[in-house]
Amino acid sequence: MGRIVYFDFAAAAILVILLFSIFFRRMYRGRVNGIFIILLFVILLNTVCDILSTRELSFISDPSARNSFRIVISTFYFIFRISEGPLYFLFIAFLTGSWNRLKTHRILGIIFLLPFIACLVLMILNMIFHNVFYYTGDGEYHRAGMVAVLYAAGAFYLLCAFILLLRKSKMLDTEKFIALLSMFVLQILAIAIQLFYPDYLLEMFSMAIMGMLVTNIVLRPEENVDFTTGARSYNAFTKDMQQILLSEQPVSIIFVRLKNNSSLNSLLGNEPYQELLRRISGYMDSNPTDVLTQRPGREVYYMYAGLYAIVIEGRNIEPHVKFEAEKLLRTLQEPFNINQLDLDLDVAVGTVRCPEDISKWDDLITFANTFDRVTPEAEVTNYLTIAPDKQFRLAAEIDNIIGKAIANNSFVMYYQPIYSVKEKAFTTAEALIRLIDDKEGMVSPGLFIPAAEKNGTIHKIGDFVIQDVCRFIEENNLSKLGLHFIEVNLSTVQCMRNTVVDRIGQCLSSHHVDPSNINLEVTETASNFVHDTVRTTIFSLHSLGLNFALDDYGTGYSNLQRVVDMPFNAIKLDKRFVDEWEHPRMRSVIQNTIRMIKDLGEEIVVEGVETKEAAEWFASQGCDYIQGFYYARPMPEKEFLHFLMNQ
Numbered sequence: 001m002g003r004i005v006y007f008d009f010a011a012a013a014i015l016v017i018l019l020f021s022i023f024f025r026r027m028y029r030g031r032v033n034g035i036f037i038i039l040l041f042v043i044l045l046n047t048v049c050d051i052l053s054t055r056e057l058s059f060i061s062d063p064s065a066r067n068s069f070r071i072v073i074s075t076f077y078f079i080f081r082i083s084e085g086p087l088y089f090l091f092i093a094f095l096t097g098s099w100n101r102l103k104t105h106r107i108l109g110i111i112f113l114l115p116f117i118a119c120l121v122l123m124i125l126n127m128i129f130h131n132v133f134y135y136t137g138d139g140e141y142h143r144a145g146m147v148a149v150l151y152a153a154g155a156f157y158l159l160c161a162f163i164l165l166l167r168k169s170k171m172l173d174t175e176k177f178i179a180l181l182s183m184f185v186l187q188i189l190a191i192a193i194q195l196f197y198p199d200y201l202l203e204m205f206s207m208a209i210m211g212m213l214v215t216n217i218v219l220r221p222e223e224n225v226d227f228t229t230g231a232r233s234y235n236a237f238t239k240d241m242q243q244i245l246l247s248e249q250p251v252s253i254i255f256v257r258l259k260n261n262s263s264l265n266s267l268l269g270n271e272p273y274q275e276l277l278r279r280i281s282g283y284m285d286s287n288p289t290d291v292l293t294q295r296p297g298r299e300v301y302y303m304y305a306g307l308y309a310i311v312i313e314g315r316n317i318e319p320h321v322k323f324e325a326e327k328l329l330r331t332l333q334e335p336f337n338i339n340q341l342d343l344d345l346d347v348a349v350g351t352v353r354c355p356e357d358i359s360k361w362d363d364l365i366t367f368a369n370t371f372d373r374v375t376p377e378a379e380v381t382n383y384l385t386i387a388p389d390k391q392f393r394l395a396a397e398i399d400n401i402i403g404k405a406i407a408n409n410s411f412v413m414y415y416q417p418i419y420s421v422k423e424k425a426f427t428t429a430e431a432l433i434r435l436i437d438d439k440e441g442m443v444s445p446g447l448f449i450p451a452a453e454k455n456g457t458i459h460k461i462g463d464f465v466i467q468d469v470c471r472f473i474e475e476n477n478l479s480k481l482g483l484h485f486i487e488v489n490l491s492t493v494q495c496m497r498n499t500v501v502d503r504i505g506q507c508l509s510s511h512h513v514d515p516s517n518i519n520l521e522v523t524e525t526a527s528n529f530v531h532d533t534v535r536t537t538i539f540s541l542h543s544l545g546l547n548f549a550l551d552d553y554g555t556g557y558s559n560l561q562r563v564v565d566m567p568f569n570a571i572k573l574d575k576r577f578v579d580e581w582e583h584p585r586m587r588s589v590i591q592n593t594i595r596m597i598k599d600l601g602e603e604i605v606v607e608g609v610e611t612k613e614a615a616e617w618f619a620s621q622g623c624d625y626i627q628g629f630y631y632a633r634p635m636p637e638k639e640f641l642h643f644l645m646n647q
Ligand code: C2E
Pocket: 416, 431, 432, 433, 444, 445, 446, 449, 465, 489, 490, 491, 521, 551, 552, 575, 607, 608, 609, 610, 627, 628, 629, 630, 634
């Protein structure tokens, strides 16, 4: 029976499709993917050699030339076959972050390479001694005794990879571990079948199936690539960095944040904004300093909300990292031309070394999220320079600070009067919580509210807020103060607790507060209004008689279309609109937004107004209420009462 070559054809087809799809899905970035692509190429070439070795090769008329060609093909077949084990081993080493440890063991490295080198030498010697394989004059292929050495070397590499995989299994999800294990199972199965049915060329087919499993389960592009920018995704950053931190692999990270990300988004609109993000990541990818580009372990990630990270592997590379970071900052500070607009990107660049400076994931994320708040303008911030900074220390310590504040009841409510354009008086006010820490002093809610939402203490804080505001309303007659209602912020995380409606209801009735005296402000983030519990809570509170306003409209997530069916009476334009109101393009964005909100029959509050000019302009554009430092800052209860009585 002739050799059954169809499996090889199928393998070649699968491999070609896989390689194409890898390139189309932009999966070629990064060392892990790089080594896997090389492995797939080698398997493909191996398959081609396998196919050619079974052909008649009748196009070569001279029998001795035909034989020489066959020898070359079979030699390459073995060389490729022998390379697959070490490549797979390297792939697992990169994937599990163990490469860094391994590469420092020189002797181990040499021992590791020895079998491979021995096989290469053997293949060369085979040309003379025919001790691995040979062809008889009639073109018949025969194996010789030394072929066993090649099999032994192959088994050695598979065993090494298998041991490494078992030892690092903790670092992999179950499905990925199983997909990686398939290499061994499929190989053993194919070799076993081929032993009994030598004519079935199954080995390459089993490798192609392994390639398919690993590409789709282990490399999973949809998880690791940010499709807007083409950079690696936040998800990939989380996984890669956790692995790097666990394996104590030395890396430097350059974080780049677009500080005016949201206003750029509002100003440009979605498409050009995405184009901008793409161009920045393209620049980071292609234009780093020469020294760093040549490093294989350099990855660009797009995390979220205008935050990028470049992770560079290596020890003692600080001067290069500093140079690259400064170059990036300088370049991104130059006006960026997009959609015929010369944009000023407000960028902050921060660098940090892991694990020397930061060895914990939470601290790394804290740094990524806060370095730009404490960055001196036009300078690269190094972690070490801001580590002692109060803001940064607060961010790192925030969970403890909140815990302590809850235990000691050290929250107070401040009130910021809001000016009614129509009534020419302060008719409402926003209640804003303050945390007073005995060591740190006043801590901003911008810092502790998001942390409380994450650690679950927001519910306790929310209970305090509503209690204290109800007490204030009970103790003071709002209408005598000229107020219609108080605005209270309600985080959508609070709306996810199903008892929130009863708690607020009970609080109102125990303090004899009319629900219409409270207006709840909620902020739309990317998906929270899609959440059923959030919607149900908002509608239930509304049916109790409480009114709602949509807070922070224009921060990049909000979309009026998505909230038209929600019971909002007012929309609050975010401060970012105010920051850019003098920009002609932004003016037209604001005017259109105002028109749209008016068409929906809702009132407009503009917040963050700091100057007379802005207050007058927004009033002239039809805004109903104005809130901002221009009129009054948030103030403690007593001062607030005093303010109202003297207005
Ligand atoms: P927010 O609800 O959008 O509140 C408006 C913020 O803008 C307040 O910051 C206010 O002090 C500030 N602000 C008002 N006018 C101006 C201005 O002219 N210039 C500037 N630079 N800022 C101005 P604050 O008090 O730091 O609160 C920050 C955020 O924390 C609030 O944003 C809200 O999301 C959250 N927050 C505050 N209090 C509470 C609360 O009781 N419960 C909940 N869930 N969140 C709260």
